[in-house]
Amino acid sequence: MNESIQQSFTDIYDKLIGWLTSFINSLPNLLVAVIVMVIAYYSARIVNKWTARLASKRIDQDSISKLIGRVSAVIVVSLGLVLALGALDLSKTLNTLLAGAGISGLVIGLALQGTLSNLLSGIILSFRKKIEIGHWIETNGYSGEVVDISLNSLILKEFDNNLVIIPNKLIIENPLKNYSITEKMRIAVDCGVGYESDLDEVTKLVKEAISGVYEQHDNTEIEVYFKEFGDSSINFVTRFWVDATAAKNKLEAKSIGIMAIKKKFKANNINIPFPIRSLEFNSNLNLKNINADKRLLQN
Template sequence: MKTEIQTSFTDIYDKLIGWAISVIHNLPNLLVAIIVMVIAYYLAKVVNKWAVRLASRSIPQKAITNLIGRAAAIVVVLVGLFLALGALDLSKALNTLLAGAGISGLVIGLALQGTLSNMLSGIQLSFRKKIQIGHWIETTGYEGEVVDINLNSLVLQPMDNTRVIIPNKTIIENPLKNYSLTSNFKIEINCGVGYGSDLDKVEQLVKDTIKNLNQVDKNTDVEFYYRNFGDSAIDFSCRYWVNARDVRNRLEAKSIGIKAIKAAFNANDINIPFPIRTLQFDNELEFKNKEIGEVSQN
């Protein structure tokens, strides 16, 4: 019994001595690994600040710039960790860590597929110069000013001062119309004149009236087309280019054009007819008799 206990203590003692010798033998590698991790830690801080500063030049959203900075810092720390494990000659542990990271990344990616998709789409939107905060856009049936682009969604402010939150993935996958990429817009006004009007005179009058407006681009022509014979009028379309910055300027330019055309028509006795409904009574005698009967009863 004593011999077995002595043997056990001897084995433990030998293992401790072996570990101590191994630690002393690998002490330089351990110091190198510690130094590498310390350098990686402080370098990650510097890289984080540098990445945020660089990204903020083209991305105004702080949430996205901070994400980019953290991602760059994580990459630096991971590189330092791999170098430290390599210095300690822990190749098996390194391979296990890489395999575990791959499996974990796959599981997390499948679980957060929608969130990651919106996040990556948000980063992609932030780098697009054709979609920026302050632009007036129209997409997926909504129109408004872009007031925010974050990691998950794009926020629009329509003219009614509400907020429309659209997932970034939806913005990337659907067509988008940006009104802020140009300062010239074509305005279209639809109207009609009576059948007794002089059509050549109406066309020339409308063109001259629109050309004299301050908002109209003088380097472009005013387009005028008669469209069809309506129920009570001959319909026409007038199109012209204006200098406008947003949808409000476009609406204002169209309103001014409508008022100018109406004033010109009034000054030249040109009628803008409205629908007229004619009621026909086939049995006029019966109607009169019925009316007389109602009067006598009263």
């Protein structure tokens, strides 16, 4: 019994000594692997920075330059990992990992379907020239300036300076309005005039008011269309073109147009009616009955 216990302790001791010897023998390789990974990490950061900078000189779109830099950094880190595993003599382990990557990739792909969809959408967005950093867009119920296009999301800065993070998948799948693609925008202003107004004169005054603040170019003209007989006014819409690349420019132009029309109408005595309610009382009231009711209330 004692001999068996003693033999067990001896085996354990020999095993520990063997492990320690193996660890000491592999220390140089482990040190080399650590150095390789550290070098790969810092090299990836440098490569990311310089690759993105070189790409930006040839490519105007910043999102594509950033994507190229990130991909270059991932390649450098992957090469460092392969070299580190080779230094540790784990090439067989690496082959086993690569052999199982097919099945693992299928499982991971199913589990991360939404993430991978955003990733692919981010790559597509990065190469789209119709949406770039600095553009003012409207999508998914949000409107703002594009400040970043990453591999998984797009960041908008709204007019109130709040940031909105939208998954790239939603940007690809939903309609998008880009105000920055074109340099001109058509503005529509609705208004109404009284029934007594001369509509030919109204048309002339509206065109004079708008042309005084926004001169039309390239064969464009100010349009005035009467739409309907309203409850208290004849309603019309005027349309004109302005130089605009953001939703803010649209609001400014509409505001300036409304003020110009209001000022012009006031100077020419054109009425802009507003809904009113008239109360009509019957003048044939029986005053005797009213006085009798008052006496009853006093008693």
